[in-house]
Amino acid sequence: MEVSPPGTIPYPVLCGRDPGSALATVWQRRWKRVAVVADHTTEAMFANSIEAGLRALGCEVLRCTFTPGEASKTRVTKAAIEDAMLAAGFDRRDCVVALGGGIVLDVAGFVAATFMRGIAHVNVATTLLAQVDAAIGGKTAINTAAGKNLIGALHHPRAVLLDLGALELLPADELRCGLAEAIKHGVLSDAALFAALEHWAANRSDLRPPDELIRRCVEIKAEVVEADDRDQGIRHILNYGHTVAHAVELASGHATPHGQAVAIGMVVEARLACRAGNFPPADVDRLARLLRDVGLPVEPPCSFAEARVYFASDKKTEAGVVRCAIPARIGHTEADPQGRWARPVSLSALEGAWKGTA
């Protein structure tokens, strides 16, 4: 598979169970030094074998690691990695390998985006969430005290490796977070994918979806990114569920993980879509059932009154107006008559949907 965003070098996406060998097939000889960025968890699980592969390719390896978790996604972590790379003599022809889930990929990608005004990076995604979402599309960022992903850059990787074998080691809650985004891709643009996920969820033995469904999610993400690399239009649909998720995460003090918040957000925003865009009520029920089948929550863990203040700080909010990207029905999304993919919504409509009155 290949992703070709307009104006950017196309890059391969490889799915497999041997990322060390896959890395050799995408490696460019000019990348002499490589910073392997990981958190302590992915370091312990994957760094040695990846680095052995890189050394076999003749690279000098610098390992840069940090404490797992959202609290590490800071300017301080970024600066520490940069300073280590500068001290090791990295130049513009060198490379970053991001090894882990969304947090590692976001930080490592942002380091690559601004190191000497941009160097190459390769994403090795080891969580389902990163595989179906963060690894592709070039969005990189860190958090600040004011909120998540507020400082960042659009900087595409040169190659993406999805380590499907790593999913066998992934905790159930992290698999569920990835499933929320996978289900989102089905709701947004592929009724057949949604139906396949329903069929799998009703008959599943564990929480790892079949490889071909993961691949289909990656294809959908790639198609959206190719159509709107710069996040000016259709790419907004990927924010489906995320306006509400953002508020849920903040109102819960991040006690609700991102994937769970997205699951809740998709249901609340689907109810909103019933009112605003004729989204079929039966599709809301199908969505909630599938989410429950994989163990994801579908109702907000707090009251609308507690969450209300956090809508203002969403990045999609412009001039105080909250926006939601909402599908027309399961498998299909379209812009509103003004051509907007993320439409303005009123707080009162949001409140109704939050409380379950579509």
Place this chain on the structure above:
Amino acid sequence: MEVSPPGTIPYPVLCGRDPGSALATVWQRRWKRVAVVADHTTEAMFANSIEAGLRALGCEVLRCTFTPGEASKTRVTKAAIEDAMLAAGFDRRDCVVALGGGIVLDVAGFVAATFMRGIAHVNVATTLLAQVDAAIGGKTAINTAAGKNLIGALHHPRAVLLDLGALELLPADELRCGLAEAIKHGVLSDAALFAALEHWAANRSDLRPPDELIRRCVEIKAEVVEADDRDQGIRHILNYGHTVAHAVELASGHATPHGQAVAIGMVVEARLACRAGNFPPADVDRLARLLRDVGLPVEPPCSFAEARVYFASDKKTEAGVVRCAIPARIGHTEADPQGRWARPVSLSALEGAWKGTA
């Protein structure tokens, strides 16, 4: 004048003496909030009038200032501006106005490059150096302890205003620094500009070059940026003089200002070009004479032995090989037979040129 780098929104460049009015002609209605970034010097001289103009356009203005000088070009300064913008509720539709010389433009542009993954900015250049160089082309950066401009982004402004009236207030040494870059443009690609600068310098009453020569420098910079926005090829010629300048600045502990270092670098690299590329010795003499005529130095202030170690940390240095962008003669530059605009050079050749033996 307009700059149209490939894949980027074309942007106007306006030269004049009333930047407040010029700002109104390029302003976009969607920019509701604006962060005016300045150092304390440019704040005192220009901020009130610029801000009055912005308020008249209906904007909410946030003033962000810092201590003048290279020591402010840090991650800490960038973060402080970002945090102030976040606290003031800036969103992706808002704007940064950079008001000052190269340091202010580099920092403010980098803030805009990574604020919510990139927002609009307008450069108001108040020094000759910034007008003929930094204001156009989208290069933004901060320094780290390891060196200058090591962390940054390519992020083009939405408009550039050159305040030619501000040059009347500019100290002579700062005018000379700008003249070094203006002369560089002549050497690189316009023999007529070089000759016009010679004629002006021989008859000048002060250090402010005629408006039309400034405009011609801007055109040359714009042409190079349009041909090679991503700094992959011909844009490297703008680094003429800068490999040696970089080493001179570091060896002098930044006691030699950038423009003086570039003047010295151009002469040393022209001598190198005599050996490497048949650059005419008579052109070296013309170059040194013009630089002296405007009061710029032409000989290194330190020995090659003292500077030698600093060539390794130049951003153009790749795999330990030092590179210089060198012209063929006054007014013309071409790539080497391998298509490289910044060619590998040996330290022994550099040493010979440094010592004045071409």
